[in-house]
Amino acid sequence: METRQTLHSPFGFPHAASHGTPRIELSHLEEHIACSHYLGHQEVKFLHVHLTPNSPYTIGNNETCMLLFLLSGSCRMVSSEQEKVVEMESLQMTFLTAGQQSTIISRTPSECFILRFTEFTFCEMLTLQNLTQLTPEMGTEGSTVPIAPALQAFLQNMRFYIDNRIHCTHLQQIKQDECFILLRICYSKPVLAQLFAPLLSNHDLSLRMKIQQYAAHAHTLGELASRCALTEITLKRKIQKFFGVSPYQWMLKQRNRQILYDLRSGHTLKETCYTYKFSSLGNFTAYCKRQFGFPPSKIIQLTPEEYTKLIEKIRR
Numbered sequence: 001m002e003t004r005q006t007l008h009s010p011f012g013f014p015h016a017a018s019h020g021t022p023r024i025e026l027s028h029l030e031e032h033i034a035c036s037h038y039l040g041h042q043e044v045k046f047l048h049v050h051l052t053p054n055s056p057y058t059i060g061n062n063e064t065c066m067l068l069f070l071l072s073g074s075c076r077m078v079s080s081e082q083e084k085v086v087e088m089e090s091l092q093m094t095f096l097t098a099g100q101q102s103t104i105i106s107r108t109p110s111e112c113f114i115l116r117f118t119e120f121t122f123c124e125m126l127t128l129q130n131l132t133q134l135t136p137e138m139g140t141e142g143s144t145v146p147i148a149p150a151l152q153a154f155l156q157n158m159r160f161y162i163d164n165r166i167h168c169t170h171l172q173q174i175k176q177d178e179c180f181i182l183l184r185i186c187y188s189k190p191v192l193a194q195l196f197a198p199l200l201s202n203h204d205l206s207l208r209m210k211i212q213q214y215a216a217h218a219h220t221l222g223e224l225a226s227r228c229a230l231t232e233i234t235l236k237r238k239i240q241k242f243f244g245v246s247p248y249q250w251m252l253k254q255r256n257r258q259i260l261y262d263l264r265s266g267h268t269l270k271e272t273c274y275t276y277k278f279s280s281l282g283n284f285t286a287y288c289k290r291q292f293g294f295p296p297s298k299i300i301q302l303t304p305e306e307y308t309k310l311i312e313k314i315r316r
Contacts, residue, residue, distance in 0.1 A: 051106035073110025148186035
């Protein structure tokens with residue numbers, strides 16, 4: 001018999017039903033949540049948050065960049081690292097760089113969305129390098145930018161997915177790509193350069209993102225250095241500076257996170273073993289037991305809660 005369940009609230013985030021989110025019936029909810037592609041609240045790209053006055057909302061020392069979209073209300077965003085304050089009004093957005101702690105203080109009841117990301121996906125015709133050339137014209141300080149009508153409509157639709165716990169990793173990636181396409185077609189290059197100025201004007205921040213973006217596809221420090229157009233010695237120094245751990249430990253963590261993602265994304269054991277250049281399935285199994293505490297076959301079968309705990313363990 002078909003399983004159906006009524007849903008109306010977010011998973012792990014402030015309640016949204018009282019703010020107009022429709023109550024709906026989703027089919028096969030248990031199967032969706034049990035799927036290996038289901039993201040826990042620490043991994044989702046989009047957050048939907050309702051803010052109340054005198055209740056600061058703190059975004060921790062995050063590993064990702066963020067776009068903050070204020071759909072309604074009025075708030076102040078305080079960045080501890082850059083020691084700056086950004087005043088925001090309804091239907092404005094701003095950019096937060098990775099590696100900083102920010103606190104949102106609302107002056108009125110407010111609703112916002114947060115998009116967390118580690119790479120830019122505008123299009124082949126628009127890259128960070130293109131925008132960097134415009135940064136001197138716009139200054140180096142980040143600022144707020146109006147949310148275009150098409151982007152407003154996109155965020156309104158995102159309520160449905162977030163508030164009803166539709167946290168499929170494939171859907172979240174598609175929605176991130178859609179968001180960046182809308183940024184590309186709704187805003188001029190100078191405006192995008194203004195929005196992302198804190199990243200574009202800071203070579204270290206830009207390089208940090210590049211290293212994070214390429215790390216998942218590099219098997220060695222030498223390969224990663226080549227992709228980032230750095231010498232291996234320079235790369236090692238930058239990794240130590242940016243992430244506070246040895247280059248070996250950092251590369252191992254990135255490799256392990258990508259292995260887990262591949263195993264949970266439908267890759268076969270043989271494919272994953274070949275991709276990461278293990279000499280045999282036996283060696284790959286031994287590696288997984290040593291690094292994760294489970295053989296790869298068990299990792300594939302972990303519940304979303306067990307998988308989230310494993311990811312959090314690796315992040316530490």
